[in-house]
Amino acid sequence: MSDAAGVGPALRTLPPPLEPGTLRVVPLGGLGEIGRNMAVFEVRGKLLIVDCGVLFPEETQPGVDLILPDFSYIEDRLDDVVGLVLTHGHEDHIGAVPYLLRLKADIPVIGSQLTLALIEAKLQEHRIRPYTLTVSEGQIEQFGPFECEFVAVNHSIPDALAVFIRTEAGNVLHTGDFKMDQLPLDGRITDLRAFARLGEEGVDLLLVDSTNADVPGFTTAEREIGPVLEGLFGQVRKRIIVASFSSHVHRVQQVLDAARAHDRFVCFAGRSMVRNMAIAAKLGYLRVPDGILVDIKNVDDLPDDRVVLMSTGSQGEPMAALSRMANGDHRITVGKGDTVILASSLIPGNENAVYRVINGLLKLGADVIHKGNAKVHVSGHAAAGELLYCYNILRPKNVMPVHGETRHLIANGKLAQQTGVPAANVLLTDDGSVIDLVDGKARVVGAVECGFVYVDGSSVGEITDADLKDRRILGEEGFISIITVVNRTTGKIVSGPDIHARGFAEDESVFDEIKPKINQALEEAVMNTRDHSTYQLQQVVRRIVGTWVNRRYRRRPMIIPVVLEA
Amino acid sequence: MSDAAGVGPALRTLPPPLEPGTLRVVPLGGLGEIGRNMAVFEVRGKLLIVDCGVLFPEETQPGVDLILPDFSYIEDRLDDVVGLVLTHGHEDHIGAVPYLLRLKADIPVIGSQLTLALIEAKLQEHRIRPYTLTVSEGQIEQFGPFECEFVAVNHSIPDALAVFIRTEAGNVLHTGDFKMDQLPLDGRITDLRAFARLGEEGVDLLLVDSTNADVPGFTTAEREIGPVLEGLFGQVRKRIIVASFSSHVHRVQQVLDAARAHDRFVCFAGRSMVRNMAIAAKLGYLRVPDGILVDIKNVDDLPDDRVVLMSTGSQGEPMAALSRMANGDHRITVGKGDTVILASSLIPGNENAVYRVINGLLKLGADVIHKGNAKVHVSGHAAAGELLYCYNILRPKNVMPVHGETRHLIANGKLAQQTGVPAANVLLTDDGSVIDLVDGKARVVGAVECGFVYVDGSSVGEITDADLKDRRILGEEGFISIITVVNRTTGKIVSGPDIHARGFAEDESVFDEIKPKINQALEEAVMNTRDHSTYQLQQVVRRIVGTWVNRRYRRRPMIIPVVLEA
Structure with a gap:
């Protein structure tokens, strides 16, 4: 069943057999x-x-x-x-x-x-x-x-x-x-x-x-962006970095044209940008002015005012070229006087990621132009x-x-x-x-x-909504795993409880106060319940630790009790 | 150290002692x-x-x-x-x-x-x-x-x-x-x-x-919202639900005034809304027309066209009144012809949550007005x-x-x-x-x-950035915990490996193929290394499982190897 159910009268019955003429x-x-x-x-x-x-x-x-x-x-x-x-x-x-x-x-x-x-x-x-x-x-x-x-x-x-x-x-x-x-x-x-x-x-x-x-x-015409880019290119005295979707051939075309008008070389940055523009150019969808392209490894040999980088990463994707530039983690160094133009949409949900990139670029001294302050994107x-x-x-x-x-x-x-x-x-x-x-x-x-x-x-369809629920709990609360080894014959605890936690508290000594109570409860359970199952013993541990952590810390981490017999 | 470092020449040295006159x-x-x-x-x-x-x-x-x-x-x-x-x-x-x-x-x-x-x-x-x-x-x-x-x-x-x-x-x-x-x-x-x-x-x-x-x-005047609300209120024949920040006294004032003009009762929904408006009214910041307020438990007794609900939850907070109404999980039932007005900002990062609420309300048949389609918010x-x-x-x-x-x-x-x-x-x-x-x-x-x-x-300052990093890994990848009990004297494996995973795969039989390899590697490590430490043995397990899961599934879950001696 889809989480993203639509509207309409949801008829949740199987459809009838299909008749001819339908x-x-x-x-x-x-x-x-x-x-x-x-x-x-x-x-x-x-x-x-x-x-x-x-x-x-x-x-x-x-x-x-x-x-x-x-x-x-x-x-x-x-x-x-x-x-x-x-x-x-x-x-x-x-x-x-x-x-x-x-x-x-x-x-x-x-x-x-x-x-x-x-x-x-x-x-x-x-x-x-x-x-x-x-x-x-x-x-x-x-x-x-x-x-x-x-x-x-x-x-x-x-x-x-x-x-x-x-x-x-x-x-x-x-x-x-x-x-x-x-x-x-x-x-x-x-x-x-x-x-x-x-x-x-x-x-x-x-x-x-x-x-x-x-x-x-009405959606504004794509060609209205060209003059805006040309105007911006005319003002910048250092490097220009433009980010957009790597399949947006016409946006890139306008960047190429503005670069040519201002006598700048263009370098494609980001794997998908390089690949898609090669395809678009080869098939004639992108007109690349002669000699305008430069390889990224030669960019540093050019004067700053002769360079436009056409980059991926307009949605703040952390591994894309632009994010890495903003983090100082890319071969292209961004600095004072450089201008970054996000010629792109801002897809809902990506705001924080994009603003992180913008703040990072500003901290490096760059000017940042985006659809919020200039007409550099149309839908x-x-x-x-x-x-x-x-x-x-x-x-x-x-x-x-x-x-x-x-x-x-x-x-x-x-x-x-x-x-x-x-x-x-x-x-x-x-x-x-x-x-x-x-x-x-x-x-x-x-x-x-x-x-x-x-x-x-590499898995397709193996992760379920239950796994995602587990991940959300793990991601918000972390987990506590409690391992105890019980003697198969005597029922006595021979090792543990060994407590491991992640995302909950770094200092595992916080668990010292609960360990004796776990052992006591386990031994009582073993004594009182003939034919106790491992599952029952694990539930005893889960209850003790769950109650304690909720009272003591007002938290609900995932609790993984493990009782082993040896 | 702050993640959110600002700009400027970050002088990371301690300041000098403070002189008089400074x-x-x-x-x-x-x-x-x-x-x-x-x-x-x-x-x-x-x-x-x-x-x-x-x-x-x-x-x-x-x-x-x-x-x-x-x-x-x-x-x-x-x-x-x-x-x-x-x-x-x-x-x-x-x-x-x-x-x-x-x-x-x-x-x-x-x-x-x-x-x-x-x-x-x-x-x-x-x-x-x-x-x-x-x-x-x-x-x-x-x-x-x-x-x-x-x-x-x-x-x-x-x-x-x-x-x-x-x-x-x-x-x-x-x-x-x-x-x-x-x-x-x-x-x-x-x-x-x-x-x-x-x-x-x-x-x-x-x-x-x-x-x-x-x-x-310039920021638009707050009072320009009043006529917009009045106009909307005049068109609706069913219930009106307005959501805003619970401290926005003047926004609520304009809702009260519009409700009075259209002969509707107002019900405050959400704990902080009820509390803050009581304070604001008592101190004279909010002028409440006589007899206009109605308790939430009496709302269902009133005709739909006599009700305005003034609610929390304008940022899509999952536990707030509006989200629960959108999920059909609140005592107030939203239905066809009802109008919901989000008289509020949309704080970056909350977009998906807010759109989930809007989609939910629309599916229930409500009309939804927000700052994107009417002037119902100013900064x-x-x-x-x-x-x-x-x-x-x-x-x-x-x-x-x-x-x-x-x-x-x-x-x-x-x-x-x-x-x-x-x-x-x-x-x-x-x-x-x-x-x-x-x-x-x-x-x-x-x-x-x-x-x-x-x-x-209830913890303050105990969760560290390392814990948050763990949570992010757990939340994105889940974890695999591998527990093995080794005989203290012989070094032989007496129990395990017992493998537990969450957020990774529901079916734990996927681990069957790796279990013999873990035991084999552990036994070899015990035999070959005199005075092996528990840590060394755990590292053996971590390496085996980490390599396997990355090759087999292209994933990097957190791996928690536990070797116990019994």
């Missing part, structure tokens, strides 16, 4: 959280998957590396999958592909040129060579019972696609992530003429990006005003807001209703809901298991 | 963090303390309840303390008073009527009855070598004071927390005529609130525009920005310079810095120990 949609992620986007479409027993992304854990999921969609609904049916369409190359849309392809490596992967290049680089690290089909806007391909037409959309990564899916049961448009920048850097706008044509044809169900549905108005998602255009052009019969927390899905649903979509045709559902589209009407018919699947080190 | 200032908190505000002033061996607050922990300090200023600089000199001045009643200025008075209960506590009422209520819970002196604006009192004149300032709690301290070595103005609302609800403005007079007299050193120094312009601190007024009216010789992270202190220092304070007279220092004012010149002369003191359950 299209089934099962979102396995992205409804109730921003991340792990994945939707499964089914007609006549064949499955088409759109996106397969990861979710990044928050503070209640300590130690977890990644969270995957729950594949259990499809894992026994992978032979029925006719294709996996990737709308664009962001981690929350492609990050879980390696874990799906581990289950079946030959699922056809369909996407645009850049999207496929990014997933192929990722799969290479996992030693998987996928079967791919490169598509571009306007192209129509048949995958089993699904005819897919791809539509250009504009987003914060180039080459993003929406997908229009024609089936015997009706037509679905899945927008993927998009916004409607009318003057994008590459001229590739969200294709509203195609939206209009598909609207004329009939959109029976629209799956639509909700990320900015609660933001009024990649359509705000409410753009979504209204979208609804009015498409005029969908049924709408299912996707890609958002509850608050975003609800806001998006309200926008749909404002444009005339009847409330009954706005589906506010959650991960694992099963939606059937039949005779032009979409409705929730059931639900399937759809919990969070945790990647932790 | 005023010494030692900030023990609030410089490098927003919280635990405390400053110690010294002249001729006598100490005056201004504020004594707590800092709330962030995610890198798991399990910690509160963080105190480090009292070690003064704990052997408490007999020299002539007074503790409290500028206002917020936790980050008064929260650590009980811990200071535990060391010496008869330190005179000086503050305004409301401030003292709030600290007395808090001290009662700690069973401390303080010696107090109530002061108000315009009043002048002598405490040893310090003549203190109190000046009215406007803040997000009534009855806040700045303090002007005259000494033989010069005059200091400590603003406390303040803003310059020109039309405050109670008409009590920051007294700029007094600021002007004191400026004429001469401010040798200004300690000035930095919280909003990086916010351009309590002076923004950059107001600080410029302050500098220009006071014309201080030396300026020491206080109350902020590094980024706020630096921004405030820049404002001071813009008004003409020479850069050399702007002191950007950190907690524990020692500043001497002599002959009109303030400079850093040394530093004293000033680490974070953690309150954890």
Whole structure:
């Protein structure tokens, strides 16, 4: 069961068998959280998957590396999958592909040129060579019972696609992530003429990006950042360090252009930045001015006013280049007069980490520019005003807001209703809901298991919510472990109690006062209870120590009593 | 040593002995963090303390309840303390008073009527009855070598004071927390005529609130919220729930007034809200319309459109009233058509918790209004525009920005310079810095120990940074404990290895494959090493298990090897 249950009338019953003439949609992620986007479409027993992304854990999921969609609904049916369409190359849309392809490596992967290049680089690290089909806007391909037409959309990564899916049961448009920048850097706008044509044809169900549905108005154009960067670059007399997401090709393009205008070299810092920009440049998405790039090991040979570092770490990630610079733990030394520009969003939950980095850079003497004090970032998602255009052009019969927390899905649903979509045709559902589209009407018919699947080190799905609860207790309270060895025959204590604690108190002499009481209680338990079990003895220890530590310290550490017989 | 070191040239040497004719200032908190505000002033061996607050922990300090200023600089000199001045009643200025008075209960506590009422209520819970002196604006009192004149300032709690301290070595103005609302609800403005007079007299050193120094312009007037609340109240047909800080008397006043205008009863929900509003009403700071209050146990008897709940929990605190309502775990049931208004700030680091509450309330069918979608909150601190007024009216010789992270202190220092304070007279220092004012010149002369003191359950200062590091490891990775009993004489293993893990894997059978290797390695170590120590044997186990778990699972849990002899 998902922690991140969505809204809507949660029908927690298994769905009925699928009839011919019905299209089934099962979102396995992205409804109730921003991340792990994945939707499964089914007609006549064949499955088409759109996106397969990861979710990044928050503070209640300590130690977890990644969270995957729950594949259990499809894992026994992978032979029925006719294709996996990737709308664009962001981690929350492609990050879980390696874990799906581990289950079946030959699922056809369909996407645009850049999207496929990014997933192929990722799969290479996992030693998987996928079967791919490169598509571009306007192209129509048949995958089993699904005819897919791809539509250009504009987003914060180039080459993003929406997908229009024609089936015997009706037509679905899945927008993927998009916004409607009318003057994008590459001229590739969200294709509203195609939206209009598909609207004329009939959109029976629209799956639509909700990320900015609660933001009024319109997202500012990406190209407005360029002049801001140019202005800043013109003022700085020392090094410039810009941090952004490593897949944001157009942001990096504007940094390259501003650097060129001010006669500075650019150095990519951070593994993913180097890798992604190499891919983007090779495929022609990034125009790199001749001779502008410099390797990080040569940066110190250049005058400070000839250098721009284009870095990862804009979210305060502790191991990324920018955090390490802020800690003085990177080969690039930041100092007085240097200017750091966080040309990036501030994802909720990352505030303290980002402010730690900013404070660290300021202490080193740098100036720090961020979206709070200059227009150096715009969002990649359509705000409410753009979504209204979208609804009015498409005029969908049924709408299912996707890609958002509850608050975003609800806001998006309200926008749909404002444009005339009847409330009954706005589906506010959650991960694992099963939606059937039949005779032009979409409705929730059931639900399937759809919990969070945790990647932790090399383990996938082994860490459970119970483990995370243990970690939260351990992380907040520490533990006390009490080990006693009892003679198998006499029942007498032969060793212990040996007490170990971590995260509780460094000085273990605090336990001296409780040790005699533990032994006394144990010996009494052994004497009084014939056929005492080890478990019973451990409970005696747990109770004694738990009561003592709560009374004495008002704390509730985890207590691990161990009674061994020797 | 403080984690939250400030800026400036950190002179980490002990200060010289204090000469007559010199005023010494030692900030023990609030410089490098927003919280635990405390400053110690010294002249001729006598100490005056201004504020004594707590800092709330962030995610890198798991399990910690509160963080105190480090009292070690003064704990052997408490007999020299002539007074503790409290500028206002917020936790980050008064929260650590009980811990200071535990060391010496008869330190005179000086503050305004409301401030003292709030600290007395808090001290009662700690069973401390303080010696107090109530002061108000315009009043002048002598405490040893310090003549203190109190000046009215406007803040997000009534009855806040700045303090002007005259000494033989010069005059200091400590603003406390303040803003310059020109039309405050109670008409009590920051007294700029007094600021002007004191400026004429001469401010040798200004300690000035930095919280909003990086916010351009002016803080909006509190009274602009009233009409917004009234407008919202007029639209709602069901229950209204407003959440705010429980000390924000004027915010609550506006809720009471809006409720009265729309003929609704008001119920205070949450322990601190009930307590503080009783105090504020009794002392005349809160005007409660006759018969408007209703007890929480009678709320369900009233029609929904006659009720406003005024609640705690605006920061997403899991045990506060609002979070429990969002979880369906409170006697007040939230449902469709109810409107929840978060008339509050969103403190960095609390975003995920607050959004969890908002998503929970939305799922229950409520509408949620917050500062992101309506003007229902204004800050309590002076923004950059107001600080410029302050500098220009006071014309201080030396300026020491206080109350902020590094980024706020630096921004405030820049404002001071813009008004003409020479850069050399702007002191950007950190907690524990020692500043001497002599002959009109303030400079850093040394530093004293000033680490974070953690309150954890009933323990104060016992939890160390090492414990917190252990907690972070335990919280992210869990632990594996391996217990082996070895025969004291033969060195043979008589029991074990007994392996316990938490937060790592629920199924302990994963350890079966490593157990024989542990025993083998231990027996070899016993055979090969004459006079092996228990520590050596434990290290053998640690190495075997650590290597295995890292290779097998790519994880680094805490490993606790225990070898017992029996």
